[in-house]
Amino acid sequence: VASGDSTVITCGSARVRLRRAGIDEIVKLRHAELRTGLPFETASFDGDHDASTWHFGAFLVAEGAAGHAGAAVGCASFMVRAHEGRPAYQLRGMATRADLARHGIGGALLHLAVAELRERDDATLFWCNARVPAVPFYARMGWRVVSEVFDVPTAGPHRVMVYG
Numbered sequence: 221v222a223s224g225d226s227t228v229i230t231c232g233s234a235r236v237r238l239r240r241a242g243i244d245e246i247v248k249l250r251h252a253e254l255r256t257g258l259p260f261e262t263a264s265f266d267g268d269h270d271a272s273t274w275h276f277g278a279f280l281v282a283e284g285a286a287g288h289a290g291a292a293v294g295c296a297s298f299m300v301r302a303h304e305g306r307p308a309y310q311l312r313g314m315a316t317r318a319d320l321a322r323h324g325i326g327g328a329l330l331h332l333a334v335a336e337l338r339e340r341d342d343a344t345l346f347w348c349n350a351r352v353p354a355v356p357f358y359a360r361m362g363w364r365v366v367s368e369v370f371d372v373p374t375a376g377p378h379r380v381m382v383y384g
């Protein structure tokens with residue numbers, strides 16, 4: 221179901237709304253999934269509050285086994301950051317709540333976000349520092365690996381991936 225600028229998908233028995241979000245709506249999920257066990261401040265990124273930054277979230281539509289209505293279950297943020305001298309958006313903080321992974325939420329959220337940025341902001345190039353275990357996810361979404369593996373302290377091995 222698509223209505224205006226949000227989309228509802230079905231994920232097992234839960235329905236999940238995908239839409240543009242505020243950082244305050246997604247930062248707890250980002251902390252839980254990507255900065256597990258680290259201080260809460262580590263889940264805040266430079267640029268989170270920039271006017272040019274776009275955040276997206278996936279939220280449960282109704283109370284159910286997966287949690288309360290409005291609970292954040294997916295997140296992704298896009299910051300204006302050039303890639304090799306070309307204007308681009310850097311994707312950061314992409315995560316799905318672990319118990320709901322592999323149900324299509326991450327893929328649907330990334331698809332919606334890229335479509336919105338292309339349509340509303342003429343975005344053409346996207347890149348990210350992908351955790352190595354997430355590389356198959358981005359590859360499935362059409363992103364390309366463009367670097368060797370490099371290490372990010374506390375977050376492990378990564379590769380640069382691009383889309384567009």
Ligand SMILES: CC(C)(COP(=O)(O)OP(=O)(O)OC[C@H]1O[C@@H](n2cnc3c(N)ncnc32)[C@H](O)[C@@H]1OP(=O)(O)O)[C@@H](O)C(=O)NCCC(=O)NCCS
Nearest residue numbers: 314315316321322323324325326327350351354356357360
């Ligand atoms: C990576 C992540 C965001 C993917 O979100 P998701 O909601 O699980 O993704 P989807 O269910 O939409 O997956 C879409 C497709 O990507 C591929 N994919 C996703 N995760 C994969 C994995 N771990 N290994 C191989 N392929 C994978 C599959 O082809 C999948 O389709 P399928 O399940 O029909 O085979 C999520 O697993 C996550 O939050 N991981 C932990 C945090 C993280 O590493 N974030 C990325 C930081 S760079």
